[in-house]
Amino acid sequence: MERTEHYDWNDGWLFTPQFDPSLLEPDCSGLELEPVRLPHTVKSLPFNYCNENDYQMISGYRRVFTAPRSWEGRTLLLTIGAAAHDATVYCNGQRAGHHACGYTAFTVNLTGMVRLGEENVLAIRCDSRETLDIPPFGGQTEELTYGGLYRGVALEVKENAWLRDVFIQAGAEGDFRIYSAAEGETVGCTLEAEIRAPSGRRAVYTGELSLPITGSLNGVQPWSCEHPTLYTLTLRLIRPGTLGLPDRVLDQKVIRFGFRTIQFVAGGLYLNGARVELRGLARFQSYPYQGYAMPDSIQRLDAQALRKELGCNVVRCCCPPSPAFLDACDELGLLAYVEMPGRRHIGGPAWKAQALQNCREMVCQCRNHPSVFLWGVRVAGSADDDAFYKKTNEAARRLDPTRPTAGSRRLKKSHLFEDVYAYDDFSFGGAGPGCQPRAAVTPDLRKGYLISAFGGMMYPTKSFDPGAQRLSQALRCAAVLNDAAAQQGVAGCVGWTMADYNTHPSYGSGDHVSYHGVMDLFRNEKLAAAVFASQKDPRVPSDIVFQVSPAAGFGDMPAGYPGGCWAFTNADAVRMYRGRDFIAEFRPDRQGRFAALAHPPIQIDDFVGVLLEKYEGIGHSEAVQLAGCLNALRRDPAAPSPLLRARLTRLLRTLRMNEATLSRLYHTYIGALGGPAVRYQFDAIWKDRVVRTIVQEPVQRVRLECTVRNAILTDGPTWDCAAIALRAIDQNGCLLPYCSEAVQLTVEGPAQLLGPAVVPLRGGMAGAYLATTGHPGRATLHCRMEGALPTEASVIIRRREA
The missing domain is CATH 3.20.20.80 (Glycosidases)
Incomplete structure (x- = not known):
């Protein structure tokens, strides 16, 4: 049997913002050290108006551990997930390794430095200064770069031969090649590769260390964006038995992979022979307060x-x-x-x-x-x-x-x-x-x-x-x-x-x-x-996306002009109501500015509908024309075109109206700064039924909404964290983008707040992070805001022992 032992070393660290050589010594009682858990940032920063100089330092981490005698004759490999940005590792005062990239993992071999049956001191010097002569430094980086051991650390105790690296190339038709690299006393060792399908079907292949293992698996399900099918490769390093003894598995690596073929040519990206239209966003790995240091969840x-x-x-x-x-x-x-x-x-x-x-x-x-x-x-x-x-x-x-x-x-x-x-x-x-x-x-x-x-x-x-x-x-x-x-x-x-x-x-x-x-x-x-x-x-109603920009809010626009109104949705159509009156149904313009999109934005450009006929007694033909003019004035009331002016002049003459009547109709059906409040309702229509509704009307009540994005946390092998969204909304659930009240946060239970206990809403929104503290149970975040009822959100914390 394989005798690899894995230890997650994310707990039990001591931290100092100023590295001192005495960190390497058995006794460093003269230093002020802070107990920390990984991932860790060297300095928590405010949401904005922070100072990037605060995280630029040469800091130190220290961990004391006892090495059992059962590790004798075995290989000790310490892997650090990421250290921003230049790290030197010491074991019992000896330099064990150095790494000069803050974004990739590195492994240090501690074999021969660890004292078996005794306490050992592991120390890491971490340099996060932006004056380092390594990427990404040298010029002025755009994003902040932070510092610290911001990913996990693990120790693996292996036999005297081990797998250092495994790479599988797997095509959409099921063909594969497995490359590996092993270190230590590998003479006479062989490889065994087991591939397991999602269905549980297994296939086993054997090979030699010096050659790739090749083969083909029938009936594979290719990995794609729509069907991300994952297979599992287990590669074992085996020492054949002698004198009737069984084979020994010295080491193994387990890797998830997918069968898929990539071609990027002049015509675009082809995944498994099918063209994929790429649509996405760039992402930085930083977060408020914590910088890079956030757990896997x-x-x-x-x-x-x-x-x-x-x-x-x-x-x-x-x-x-x-x-x-x-x-x-x-x-x-x-x-x-x-x-x-x-x-x-x-x-x-x-x-x-x-x-x-x-x-x-x-x-x-x-x-x-x-x-x-x-x-x-x-x-x-x-x-x-x-x-x-x-x-x-x-x-x-x-x-x-x-x-x-x-x-x-x-x-x-x-x-x-x-x-x-x-x-x-x-x-x-x-x-x-x-x-x-x-x-x-x-x-x-x-x-x-x-x-x-x-x-x-x-x-x-x-x-x-x-x-x-x-x-x-x-x-x-x-x-x-x-x-x-x-x-x-x-x-x-x-x-x-x-x-x-x-x-x-x-x-x-x-x-x-x-x-x-x-x-x-x-x-x-x-x-x-x-x-x-x-x-x-969309495949089901819950897939429907529906957002509408403000239809009224004249006081928010220059000179009180209404401005444009657009719906962003993947529904088939949008129906609009003014009060109880149906105005119009709007559908995507498949020939317009956004015709190449699968679901173009929908312009809401009719705010009158048949209301002139219904309430003003104007004939159908003239009502349609006048409604068109009023809607055109809504889009650009400051400078009507000569053509629009000419149309209005003819209509006013035909209808025997004067400019004062036109102004009244505009204020009544389009609206203006200082005019009466109007209730607008927008319904998203999908497959001939209403699936989403947005109501825009004057705010009557303010609510504070508190939503947990991940309500079940696991403490171990490191701390876990819940992301919580805070939003000020009205009686209809619409965001209040100009609400900037402060929200007071208090925590009850085995969790702690990351960042300040009072956060202002920005754009009617804010957030909070709840970090576990090593204990299971229920933790509750209580939120209070002036003008709204208190609200809360709870998370369940499970404890997983190492």
Whole structure:
């Protein structure tokens, strides 16, 4: 039997913000050390107006452990999931290893340094200064980079021969090749590979260490976005028995993978021979207060939000993400474009050598995930560097010949060593084409082309911006998505970004926040999120997405002009009512501005309907004409066109009306600043029935809504965390975007609050995080806000022992 022992070492750490050599000694009682659990951030930061200098330090972590004598003659491997950004590991005062990348895992061999039967001291020096000469540093990074041991740490006790790496290449037809690398005393050892299907069917193959194991499995179910079927590979390192003794399993690795084939050509991305139109968002792995340091459950929530809530089929990972995030992408069918660390800056020879090593580690650590379909082997946004980028492309292709390479850039016609020209197209200014012609950008039309970023800095939008600004962000996203889909040879496009993120003062809005997301920092949706979400094809009523921009709110518009009104939905139609009166039914314009989208935004452009006939006694023909004029005035009351003026003059003469009567009709049926309040109802119609309803009317009551995104937590092998959304809503459940009241938070039970106990609503929204404390039970978050009844949310915490 295999004798590998696995220990999750996320508890029992001591932390100091100032590394001291005495951390390495058996007795460091003179130091002030804080007990912490991993993942850990060196400094918790405020939501905004934070200071990036606060997390730039040389900090220290220490853990004391007793090594049993049963470990004698065995190999001790310590794996650190991520340490931002330069880490040196010491065991009993000896330097055990060093790693200079804050985004990939690394393993240190502690064999020979550990004293068996005694206490041992493990210490880690962690340097998170932005002056380091390693990626992503050297220039001014856009996003904050934080610091600390922000992913888990584990110790594995193995035999004297072990598997260091396993890589399986598996095509959609069922053919596969398994590559492996072993270390230690491997002479005479063999391999056994077992592949298990979701149905439980198993197939076993054997092979030699020096050769890949090849084979073909019949009747496989390929992995795709719609059907993300996962198989399990168990590869065992075996020492054959002698003198009648049975074989011994020295080590084994268990890997989930998918059978699928990727082709990225001039016509776009083909997955298992079928073209996939890519639509997604870029994602940073940071969160309010905690920076990078969030447990697996929170990482998985981001993947779920992208795939299930926003309807994306691709995510751009701006650095190698958490394995838990990619695991969720595998399960959900969310394609991942994974990039090497860095932003714009390319350093000297030592910097490039480290960047190349980062590229290798990224590929080796992520290549068994079927969701990963594209490697980013350029420093995002950087200039051409032919010698350097030839090396990164060669490294990725050598380590993984199954996936194409790309590199996000803002240059047209730059040198292309990759398989895909990934271009950050920020050209759209609100009018004209949503994206540039592919032929004007890429130097090689025979290769694939992807718009790897759009939007973002071109129109940053806060959740508390005026309604017109929030609507404009949504329509801009729709325009780019539409025009990318309409242009032949464009594989798709990725919006910038999924969520707002903390940034350096030279970026963002002056408060250390880039408001580029379609969600806020807490992952609350802005209106633009509905553009992405509404592109999902509904199968059941709960799949219907429905958001309507404000129809009234004249005082929110310049000079009290009403402004446009749009519905973002994947329903078949929208019915609108004014009070109890039916106005009109609106359907997507399949020939209009957004015709290339599966579910175009629907313009609500009739606020009169038949009301002139019903209440004013105007004949049908004239009522239709006059209603058209009133609706046209609503869209642009400040400067009616000469044609509209001429039509109105004729109508007023025919109807024997004067300007005062026209003004009364406008104020009555269109509305104006200071006019009577109107109740609008919008019904989403799907398969000839109402499935969603939105009512917009004056606020009569304010409620505080508290929603837990993951209500069941597991404490162990590390702390877990619940993400909680807070929203101020009216009596109809509509968001109140200008509510900025403070919410007081208190916790009852075995959990603690991350961040402040009083949070202001921004755009009517906020969030909170509840972290477990090592004990099971029920924890409740109590929320109080002035002007609303108290509310609460509970989570169940289970304890899993190591």
